[in-house]
Amino acid sequence: MRCTFPHMGTMYVAVESLLEGLGHEVIVPPPITERTIELGQHGAPETACLPLKINLGNYIEAMENGADVILMGGGVGPCRFGYYAEVQREILKDAGYDFDMMVLEPPKGQLSLAWQRFKPLLTKVSLSETLAAARLAWAKAQIVDDIEKMTHQVRAFETVRGSATAARSKAIAKLRQTKHRQNLPQLLEEIGTLFQQVPVDLQRQPVVIGLVGEIYVMLEPFANRQLERLLGEMGVLVRRSSFLSDWLRGQFYSLLRFDMQKKARLLAGPYLPHFVGGHGLESVADSVNYANNRVDGIIHVAPFTCMPEIVAQSILPKVSADFDVPIMTLVVDEHSAEAGIITRLEAFTDMVKRRRTGRA
Amino acid sequence: MQGYLGIDVGSVSTNIVILSETGQMQHNLYLRTHGQPIAAIQNGLRSIMEQFQDLEVLGVGCTGSGRRLTGVLSGADLVKNEITAHAVAAMYCHPEVQTVLEIGGQDSKIIVIRNGVVSDFAMNTVCAAGTGSFLDQQASRLGVAINDFGGLALKSENPVRIAGRCTVFAESDMIHKQQVGHSIEDITAGLCESLVRNYLANVGKGKEIREPVLFQGGVAANAGIRAAFEKQLEVKLIIPEHFSVMGAIGSALLAREEMLENPRPSSFRGFTIADRHYITSSFECTGCPNMCEIVRLTDDSGLLANWGGRCGKWDSNGVVPGKAATAAANNAAENTYIDRAKSLC
Secondary structure, eight states: OEEEOOOOTTHHHHHHHHHHHTTOEEOOOOOOOHHHHHHHHHHSOTTSOHHHHHHHHHHHHHHHTTOOEEEEEOOSOSSTHHHHHHHHHHHHHHTTOOOEEEEEOOOOSOHHHHHHHHHHHHSSSOHHHHHHHHHHHHHHHHHHHHHHHHHHHHHTTBSSTTHHHHHHHHHHHHHHHOOOGGGHHHHHHHHHHHHHTSOBOTTOOOEEEEEEEOHHHHHOTTTTTTHHHHHHHTTEEEEESOOHHHHHHHHHHHHTTOOOOHHHHHHHTTTOOSOOSTTHHHHHHHHHHHHHTTOSEEEEEEETTOHHHHHHHHHHHHHHHHHTOOEEEEEEOTTOOHHHHHHHHHHHHHHHHHHHHTOO | OEEEEEEEEOSSEEEEEEEETTSOEEEEEEEEOTTOHHHHHHHHHHHHHHHOTTOEEEEEEEESTTHHHHHHHHTOSEEOOHHHHHHHHHHHHOTTOOEEEEEOSSOEEEEEEETTEEEEEEEOOSOOTTSHHHHHHHHHHHTOOHHHHHHHHHTOSSOOOOOOSSHHHHHHHHHHHHHTTOOHHHHHHHHHHHHHHHHHHHTSTTOOOOSSEEEESGGGGOHHHHHHHHHHHOSOEEOOTTGGGHHHHHHHHHHHHHHHHSOOOOOOOOGGGGGSOOEEEEEEOOSSTTOOEEEEEEETTEEEEEEOOSSSTTTTTSOOTTOOOOHHHHHHHHHHHHHHHHHHO
16 A cells, blocks of 8 residues: 655645554655646646646656555535545546545545545554654644745845745755654754745845635645745745645544634625635635735735636625735636746736835 | 936837936837847847947836846846836826726736826736737738728728637637628727727726726727727727837836936946847756756857746846846855755756
């Protein structure tokens, strides 16, 4: 049983750690490249959203490296994502791949059946080892988020372009190598030092741009064409509305059927009083939240054909007008051209900077 | 004479302007790019050199889709995107402007300005059906010179309705209208209306179009499009005097602003660039499966810049125009570039 799973930003750090702790051999899919998308879009429906295609490419590349079990999230709703696993399994079976797919979703019907299904995953090591693995993975998920936040913060002030990105890569590599929870405090210190070594100019007063939108394209730099790096290197202090640990927490609680949207409904209420699938409600709520916190601008990212985000997109101009904060929607798919995105980001950043100084 | 140069290299045209020390228009050039941006820039600069032998360049700004290449080539002091450049130029010509409509060769934009600051903008996203190239293509299909196109449209009394969402469908719809016997005037007028309808539905969607409205970009020369805009928006358009070179004006103004704020000698490489030999070549980077196509610009003196990579490893030995990087910073960039390359690829 050689397990693999799809990429979503830095999620692999936590998932790899968890699966290894459970005693499995893990094949992390190679980093997403153009080839991944090409492989994925081959079997996928043209109008399916981008994450489905990238996932497929991840599975194929991981299977090339020997994986034979695919772990995938699923569940009831919240959008097409809930049905991804089923569609992906069929596409890969049709293409002749031999594998087993395990879909993590709230159990329906007999619990004993669900237990039978996941038994091979959970029973390889003792209960205490299982708990230790879960705790280590959860700690890593939080640390990886801290690394992202530090990167956002430091990048806006760096004096040598790319040094924050380099610190981030080193930090993540170190985190991956750490196999025991007691080594984490030491590691955190090392990571802190890495970021402190980045040469910065603290006199700068960078504009602040908040990122909202669909979770996958927000977390996966390949899907959003390195949005955060590009903005940061233009001297923007990037804030992101959602991180890996938030998403994992949401997935976990939804397994237990908790209501995770209370706060979002409260914030988005005047504009959108109910769930519209996916992260549409969150996109509106996060925008309101950023506007309340006086960011200089908001960028809304969404994969092409994403229904919930289309709903959010049509509501955001109202938020923008009410709070007098510029909001730009960036739609990405496998055909997105880098040059177009860069021009729009530059123009948006310029606008935000010039609004602040009141020039032209 | 002292002045600022603004260069706008677009898909269809390459425009160069000279502004005086105080920002007054001295000279402007509108050239066709013909897919050869380097040759177009060289031709433009050569003609300026011949006319203005005593010109001392205080600063250079570039914009347009070829801004990066132009920036490296000319040693620009400032490289800016088209939206900022167009907005700055519009406000300079008409300080009270509230909306800018701009249609160029392959992109179209709307810029909303309130209280002298850009407050919102949009650019065509999925397709180029509302742009100059679309008109160009359809005009040549009808056998009409693009310069006569607008005048012809104005003669129409009964414009036909053409499906303008996509160039291919517009073309089949036009053929259909021709086959059933509509006059060429009515078809050209219909095409203008469909382009404007498409623009307003895609680019202008949800934007509040307040007067005064400036219409600029090469397509503003087309009387048929102007009429269609005025009819559908029910506003009077203002066409700035130098509507076709507004991007270049904006970039020259921005260069002037930059040089006044951070006084320094211009990094302009001199008019001799018109006579140098530039070679662009490209290769596939094999560092990772992205297989990025890296473009490399060299001249007689050696490598000027590389660009086109996703990971940034090829960017750092390119010149970052407009930023006077110190030797130390360059060294450091070189070191991180090696680390970064290792970590990313």
